Amino acid sequence: MDIQENLKHIKSELPEHVTLVAVTKTKSIDEIMEAYNTGHRVFGENKIQEMVEKEAQLPKDIEWHMIGNVQRNKVKHMAPFVSLIHGVDSLRLLREIDKQAKRNDRTINCLLQIKIAEEDSKFGMSSKEAQEILQSSEFSELKNVCIIGVMGMATFTDDEGQIEQEFKNLKTSFDELKALPTENCNLKTISMGMSGDYELAITCGSNMIRVGSRIFGERNY
Ligand SMILES: *Cc1c(COP(=O)(O)O)cnc(C)c1O
Numbered sequence: 001m002d003i004q005e006n007l008k009h010i011k012s013e014l015p016e017h018v019t020l021v022a023v024t025k026t027k028s029i030d031e032i033m034e035a036y037n038t039g040h041r042v043f044g045e046n047k048i049q050e051m052v053e054k055e056a057q058l059p060k061d062i063e064w065h066m067i068g069n070v071q072r073n074k075v076k077h078m079a080p081f082v083s084l085i086h087g088v089d090s091l092r093l094l095r096e097i098d099k100q101a102k103r104n105d106r107t108i109n110c111l112l113q114i115k116i117a118e119e120d121s122k123f124g125m126s127s128k129e130a131q132e133i134l135q136s137s138e139f140s141e142l143k144n145v146c147i148i149g150v151m152g153m154a155t156f157t158d159d160e161g162q163i164e165q166e167f168k169n170l171k172t173s174f175d176e177l178k179a180l181p182t183e184n185c186n187l188k189t190i191s192m193g194m195s196g197d198y199e200l201a202i203t204c205g206s207n208m209i210r211v212g213s214r215i216f217g218e219r220n221y
Helices: 003-013 029-036 048-057 072-078 091-103 127-135 160-178 198-203
Strands: 019-023 042-045 063-066 084-088 108-113 145-151 185-191 208-211
Touching: 003 019, 003 029, 029 048, 042 048, 048 063, 048 072, 072 091, 084 091, 084 145, 091 108, 091 145, 127 160, 145 160, 160 185, 160 198, 185 208, 198 208
Parallel strands: 019 042, 019 208, 042 063, 063 084, 084 108, 108 145, 145 185
Antiparallel strands: none
């Protein structure tokens, strides 16, 4: 696996409006530095502890994205530096992020994770719940979070038609949220697509993809 070649190749084929989050979970500092040395600065991890440990050892101009499921009691560890939290699935979690952001005297950007897959194992809220949150008075009082879009994961299946439909559903959810009159929001990001399906995701409206194995190779857990 040539990390630098893979990364350059993927980026050379991406439309300009699409942001690539290089997913580094389980990968070493040296491997991340290989990607960093091509000029790439946007990296994603799915565990807070692992991200915090890597952040401490790596250059400070990296933009760290938390792409995994977030445990509320760990938000405080990433609050000083995290640049975008993709997996926000409740108002309760948003409240904690707001509190920790305020302590660090900053605003933290978040995506609402919408459940688009059939499987029960995929986290997220319904489109309706997302709309209710954005329209709630409680949310309008959270001044240290900013919702900048949505995130979703398609079902793990070979059925491309199903994946495409799920991606389209996320795009529709995004459009509906964007039509709401809301505060604390600047809806512009649709985070969908991974190594196996990001090309399809982009044709369905994604402008942020999260790619791990196509850059760094398969993961050994
Ligand atoms: C691991 C992970 C990815 C990247 O997966 P690949 O198939 O290796 O590209 C994307 N999104 C989330 C939420 C992940 O946990």
